[in-house]
Amino acid sequence: MVVSPIAVLDIDGTLIDSNYQHALAWYRALRSVDAVYPVWRLHRLIGMGGDQLVTAVGGEELERRAGERAREQQGKEVDALIEEMTPLPGARDLLVAIKERGHRLVLASSAQQRHADIFLDKLDARDLADDWTTSADVEASKPAPDLLHTALKKLGAPPDASAVMVGDSVWDVEAAKRAGMPAIVVRSGGFGDDELREAGAVALYDTPGDLAKALDDTPLA
Template sequence: MAEPTIAVLDVDGTLVDTNYQHALAWYRALRSCGETFPIWRIHRLIGMGGDQLVGALGGDDVEARIGDRARDRWVEEFDLMLPEIVPLPGARDLLLAVKERGHRLVLASSGKPKHVDAFIDLLDVRDLADAVTSSEDVEASKPAPDLLGVALEKLGVSADSAAVLVGDSVWDVEAAKNAGMPAIVVRSGGFGDDELQDAGAVGIYDTPGDLAAALDDTPLA
């Protein structure tokens, strides 16, 4: 792309290593509410927003009975694991590489604002972001495209502006597709390459650092 592009980077699971902590926090939260699900099933839904995860996992009845209580418990359980969270390899290098190419950068997350703030501080990238989103900005989270639309709105640009999403899950790719954006993914979400490709990912990399090293071969060149 000849003109500067908007890079929308997922934070949770893409830049910081949180996916398995989220799965365990949801397991503990749901079990405390009387519902026990295999952790592998929960993991398959990480990256989907919490407003949709309980129903996707247990159905409308479970969502109606314990959805809000489970989400509150999930926050409590995940808070306990915050000291364990570390950046993924090359995460800050990727953001620097994006900015060095003149692109505008949005750090987009459907996580809780306090978690997003903690991760931005952990990455030491507050001065690099042109905008930041969190769950409080949207009514429906991924795979709905709302979060990506808000990311563009925060920059004051139209929905058809040249933008690229970097994420780690099939839910990120589906949200990007629903928003009309290409999606590049890193493997930290734990999904298979075939799943990510079938969802529509235009590039797959092991780590943010690997993507940074290959950025010139992507739509963010």
Template sequence: MTESLIAVLDIDGTLIDSNYQHALAWYRALRSVGETYPVWRLHRLIGMGGDQVVTAIGGEELERRAGDQAREAQGKEVDALLDEMMPLPGARDLLVAIKERGHRLVLASSGQERHVDVFLDKLNARDIADAWTTSDDVEKSKPAPDLLQVALKTVGASPDASSVVVGDSVWDVKAANKVGMPALVVRSGGFGDDELREAGAVAIYDTPADLTKALNDTPLA
């Protein structure tokens, strides 16, 4: 029998189908501060924390000039799109399957608390997860590993506890690699398999439902 692990699951894009809405929200938010970037470039940054997106897309000058304003506007744009963001196939079943195997479950998000609350309700996950995080819990988001380290702390685990990350982007995988956590990935992030494997993903699945079916072949057996 596999030893009990701590499963750290990303919410946005991994459990909730939200990546393309976030890209559109960033597009609109940046236009509101006078900057227009191709949506596809913004999509490539989704999964990276909002504290880093503005610098990544427009440089430090844009961050200094309009970073906070853009993030506030992006949050409001997301508010308007929340109804369109729904659980991906098998998302809740994956959470149940992980818990049934005796593992501890942390839903790790650097999203704003009001958005995380909506997603927890959409997943009906409050009684399943052992803990969850929001942007209020971290100083620096992915690809920095802070979020994963905080996730372990929320369940009283040490940094070297046996754990697994489930995400959807290269940013999830890179963060996991920095703290030595294996990363399972679903394709809803829109990244190519080659990119995910190069970043260090140990296995890739179409949806949470496909990961659930293959769970016995993973460290979360």
């Protein structure tokens, strides 16, 4: 019997158009703790979890001095921008197409609970997803594989279960690689095709809708 792989989908930036708002939210949050970085540098880190982003951009000293304050403020800045974050073209169509093919579907988000709830409602995804994660479910976020392992655990599946990741950033691809999953990527993360392929992406699509139409050509056939 052929077992359909589990579909593990990122939400932020993959299904919801939110990456550039997150970059701006991080800019404002870091500025509030006297740490100013160009927005383009912050954008390059979106998709990495907030528990790691502060150190990645400013080093251990910034993390020790202001990491928790910056993350708390970033959450507030996202609150102010979240109405501008909308589903990407064909996002819900992709979820429907995956379920119609018999895959179990888990949404692997590292967003704060209140933001994940809003995204689920924007996608009308609660009846489609078998389960989902939030930042409260893991100690280490992407590019660590913990979130993907937790996503499988939510479905009662072992860490080595057959699964496919769908994301939008090199950090998603790296997490998938560490978790032993092939990664399909949509270009909404703003990374170059060469970067994504070098990271290990097995296929690239402009939008979730484009991926939904091409599922038969992917590991989620």
